[in-house]
Ligand SMILES: [Zn+2]
């Protein structure tokens with residue numbers, strides 16, 4: 523079992539309880555923690571379609587498919603260098619926001635997991 527994260531970090535924030543995630547995103551987050559990057563908050567991971575609408579997400583947002591996570595981290599350069607190195611390892615991409623980074627896989631899912639089977 524994975525000790526750093528819990529189901530509640532990844533399920534849809536509307537309370538519907540749904541939660542799936544491309545496994546590369548989970549591996550990326552574990553590497554970040556092991557590289558001593560502090561993740562202050564995962565503000566969004568999986569979103570069901572009604573929650574995505576409410577959040578004003580794009581109609582084809584990668585959050586709908588478990589292909590994106592939004593992480594709140596320090597915006598200093600050292601942190602960004604670490605993040606970029608780990609992104610390369612898993613072939614992931616990022617978008618820059620004032621609060622941190624949106625991380626996604628691009629269009630192609632590799633292995634979508636149901637987080638209920640992996641996290642407590
Ligand atoms: Zn929901």
Ligand SMILES: [Zn+2]
Pocket residue numbers: 566585590591592624625
């Ligand atoms: Zn996002």
